[in-house]
Amino acid sequence: MLVKTFGSAVFGIQAIMITVEVYMDQGIQFFMVGLPDNAVKESHQRIESALRNNGYKIPGKKIIINMAPADIRKEGSSYDLTIAIGILAANGVIKTDRLEQYMIMGELSLDGGLLPIKGALPIAIEAHRRGFKGILIPVQNAQEAAIVCELDVYGIASLPEVIAFFNETEVLTPVRMREPEDSAVSSSRTEFDFADVRGQENIKRALEIAAAGGHNVILIGPPGAGKTMLAKRLPSILPPLNLHEALETTKIHSVAGKLGSNRSLVSTRPFRAPHHTVSNMALVGGGSIPQPGEISMAHNGVLFLDELPEFKRTVLEVLRQPMEDRVVTISRAKMTIEYPASFMLVAAMNPCPCGYYNHPTMDCQCGAGEVKKYINRISGPLFDRIDLHIEVVPVDFKKLSDSRPSERSEMIRTRVIAARQIQERRFEGLTGIYCNSQLPSSMLRQVCSLGETGNLLLKTAMDKLGLSARAYDRILKVSRTIADLDQCAEIRLEHLAEAISYRSLDRDSWGR
Numbered sequence: 210m211l212v213k214t215f216g217s218a219v220f221g222i223q224a225i226m227i228t229v230e231v232y233m234d235q236g237i238q239f240f241m242v243g244l245p246d247n248a249v250k251e252s253h254q255r256i257e258s259a260l261r262n263n264g265y266k267i268p269g270k271k272i273i274i275n276m277a278p279a280d281i282r283k284e285g286s287s288y289d290l291t292i293a294i295g296i297l298a299a300n301g302v303i304k305t306d307r308l309e310q311y312m313i314m315g316e317l318s319l320d321g322g323l324l325p326i327k328g329a330l331p332i333a334i335e336a337h338r339r340g341f342k343g344i345l346i347p348v349q350n351a352q353e354a355a356i357v358c359e360l361d362v363y364g365i366a367s368l369p370e371v372i373a374f375f376n377e378t379e380v381l382t383p384v385r386m387r388e389p390e391d392s393a394v395s396s397s398r399t400e401f402d403f404a405d406v407r408g409q410e411n412i413k414r415a416l417e418i419a420a421a422g423g424h425n426v427i428l429i430g431p432p433g434a435g436k437t438m439l440a441k442r443l444p445s446i447l448p449p450l451n452l453h454e455a456l457e458t459t460k461i462h463s464v465a466g467k468l469g470s471n472r473s474l475v476s477t478r479p480f481r482a483p484h485h486t487v488s489n490m491a492l493v494g495g496g497s498i499p500q501p502g503e504i505s506m507a508h509n510g511v512l513f514l515d516e517l518p519e520f521k522r523t524v525l526e527v528l529r530q531p532m533e534d535r536v537v538t539i540s541r542a543k544m545t546i547e548y549p550a551s552f553m554l555v556a557a558m559n560p561c562p563c564g565y566y567n568h569p570t571m572d573c574q575c576g577a578g579e580v581k582k583y584i585n586r587i588s589g590p591l592f593d594r595i596d597l598h599i600e601v602v603p604v605d606f607k608k609l610s611d612s613r614p615s616e617r618s619e620m621i622r623t624r625v626i627a628a629r630q631i632q633e634r635r636f637e638g639l640t641g642i643y644c645n646s647q648l649p650s651s652m653l654r655q656v657c658s659l660g661e662t663g664n665l666l667l668k669t670a671m672d673k674l675g676l677s678a679r680a681y682d683r684i685l686k687v688s689r690t691i692a693d694l695d696q697c698a699e700i701r702l703e704h705l706a707e708a709i710s711y712r713s714l715d716r717d718s719w720g721r
Contacts, residue, residue, distance in 0.1 A: 212299040215312045216291035217335050218283060219328035221499075221546040222460040224335035226312075228277045229288065231295035236271025243276030246284045255286070256293045258319040263369050268300045282543065284498050287326040290315035290345070294371060303375045310342040313371070321368040325349035327466040330459055333357040343383065345371055349470040353463055355386040356456070356474055386473050401442040404617040408608035412439055415599045415711060417621050420446045421628035422690030423644035424683075425532065425554040425594060427517070429714070430601030431571070432564045436557035439601070440513050443555060444480045445618035447511070448629045454509045454643070457549055461508055465501045479510030485519040493527050494548055499539045504531055505548040517558040518586040525591055528554070532594045535647070551647070554595065560584070569602060584714075596646065596683045598714040628693040645690045650682065657685035663705050670709045684708045 211232045217224045241250055257267050274292060276283050291313045297303045314332060316324040326332075329350035334357055336344045343361030346354055351364030361383040365371055373379035403413055412428070412435070419426045420443060428436040450458060459475045462468045468475075483492060483503045494502030504512055514520060531537050535551040560566040561583050563574040573580070592598075629644060635656065636642040642649070648656060659667065671681060685700075688708035692700045 210299050210301075212295050212305055212308065214291050214295040214298070214308055215341070216288050216314050217312060217328075217332040218281060219331050219464055220544065221548055222331055222457070222464050222501075224328065224331040225281065226335055226339050227281075227283065227288070227291075229291045229295050230275040230277060231292070231299045232273045232275075233268065233296075233299040234271045234273075237269055238271045239267075240272070241274045241276075243274075243279040244282045245276060245288075246282060248286045249276070249283050249288055252286065252289045252292055252317075255289055255317045255319060256296065259289075259293065259317045259321040259368055260297075262319065263321045263367075265297065265302060265372075267296060270300075272296065272299075285327070286316040286324075287314050289317035290323065290365075290368070290371065293317060293368065294375070297372065298375075303372055304377070307375060312336040312339075312341050312344045313346075314344070315347045315365065317368065323347040323365055323367060325470060328460075328464045329354045330356060330456075330463040333360055333362065334460075336360055345374070351384040352386060352471050352473040353459070353468055355384045356459065358386070401438075402445055402618045403442050403621060404615045406435065406439065406442065406615055407611055408604035409435055409439065409601070412599055412601055413616070413621070415597050416443055417446065417625060418687065418690055418694065418711075419443070419553065419555075419597055420448075420621075421625045421644075421694050422596075422632070422686065423553055423646040424596035424687060424690065425556075425646070426597045426599060427556040427558065427592075427595045427714070428599050428601050429558050429560055431568050431603060432559060434601040434603045436601050437515055440511075440515070440555050440557055441480075442618065443511055443553075444478055446622040446625050447478050448622070448626045450476060450478060450509060451643070458509045461501050461505055461549065465506060467506065479507050480513065481507040481510070482513040482515065485514070485516050487520070487524060489521075489524050489527050492524055493531070493537055493539070495539050499541065499544075499546045501548045502537070504528070504550045504552055505537055507552040508549045509551060510553070512552045512554050514554070514556045517556040518583055522586060522588070525587060529590055529594060535641075551641075553646075556595070558587075567600075592714055593677050593679045593683075595714075596687050597711040599711065600713050624694060627696070628690065631693045631696070645686045645693070648686055648689070653682060653685060657689045657700060659685075659700060659705065663700065663702060666702060666705055667709070670712075674712060676712065680712060684712065687711060 214229045216227045216229060218227050260266055294313055298305045314326055316326060318324055325347045329346055330353050333344055333354035337357050337360045345363045345365050348364035348366050351362055355362045363381045364384045374381050430436055455474050481503050492503050494500055494505055531550040537548045537550045539546045561573055561575045561580040565571045566573040566580050632644050688700050688705045691704040691707055
């Protein structure tokens with residue numbers, strides 16, 4: 210007897226339907242074909258134990274299991290339930306009339322319980338695209354899959370529940386996604402608030418500009434000046450995720466297995482802060498079974514690199530292509546996988562090994578050439594891709610002891626959201642473009658037009674600072690964001706001048 214059940218394989222953040230064909234005939238052999246890896250082959254032992262512990266058994270017959278398409282490698286343990294139901298149906302234990310209506314995925318424990326899987330959301334999306342009526346998955350993944358509202362999602366706790374469902378001896382209720390908190394409210398509830406920061410008004414202004422336009426930022430200053438403190442407060446002023454961004458972010462976290470049990474749609478922007486000992490693969494992604502790296506986990510959010518010069522140069526250089534293309538391509542001999550990587554880079558560093566170069570009151574202890582050598586640990590092309598270079602100076606005692614309340618993150622965030630709304634209207638109808646930092650070169654001159662005086666100012670700045678063509682583009686984008694914050698349709702001279710002032714690392718005074 211031949212029976213077909215349906216599962217799915219995840220590649221990148223997309224899923225592909227897998228058809229599990231179970232053929233049973235006379236004999237006592239067991240074959241599994243269709244490029245299964247070791248984890249899939251080991252399902253034989255898990256299925257046999259799960260069946261026996263629930264009063265069933267694998268029949269003593271010749272069983273051939275084919276996982277189609279046969280030219281795609283099947284990896285992981287999430288096909289256990291798909292295969293087990295196919296075997297039971299081929300043996301006549303389960304009715305087969307409804308099998309073709311449902312996609313089935315889940316890892317079996319030895320007692321027949323179901324363990325969570327990775328990538329439930331992409332799998333549910335593929336099930337809906339393929340026209341399935343519903344999907345049966347572990348109960349821990351049910352809320353995640355229930356984001357796909359047009360699909361009946363059944364959260365299953367054990368193998369007997371699935372058997373009872375197909376034999377119609379038990380009625381299961383589809384899981385409905387819990388009403389999410391308003392994303393604008395939930396994403397504003399952060400542990401850190403700019404109200405806690407004393408002084409540093411110019412830094413707050415620069416971070417407000419960065420948040421409004423999605424621009425990359427580097428904070429450079431002595432130890433204890435507040436670089437890390439300010440960076441950690443950036444998420445509190447970022448705008449909420451729109452629906453498309455939330456779905457994309459949730460898919461990445463789902464594939465990486467970082468979503469957590471009973472979680473549904475991600476409503477807050479990610480903030481990832483890897484240690485400076487991170488490897489290339491951990492940052493970009495990869496492995497024998499490719500997984501998203503830190504830059505993809507930070508998609509639609511913030512990637513914070515503290516003590517930037519302490520990162521290996523090879524690690525920093527792999528950031529250059531994703532910062533431009535906003536996607537990471539992982540190539541292997543048999544596959545090529547793409548992960549989205551549209552993130553805000555926020556970096557912090559000391560100006561020199563001792564940390565006190567350009568300090569207003571303390572002397573730098575570094576020898577001749579050490580400052581330049583330290584700054585040059587970060588390549589010029591990487592600096593070029595950072596829109597705002599911000600010098601952080603220590604706060605004096607008078608400001609530190611000031612008891613007057615500072616501006617709260619909520620108030621700054623209101624201005625950021627208003628600027629983002631202008632950008633959303635500007636880029637309406639363009640796929641994947643939500644803010645000024647994502648502005649394509651083809652639209653740059655149209656959106657960031659300058660008058661004759663503005664062009665002269667920018668030309669003077671480029672000649673004096675020796676700016677590259679990429680820096681020219683980024684100055685235009687930042688000035689466009691500053692104008693949006695001021696609710697101005699045109700870029701004024703003061704907007705352009707402020708944008709130019711944020712290229713401090715292009716100055717000779719920083720040893721470059």
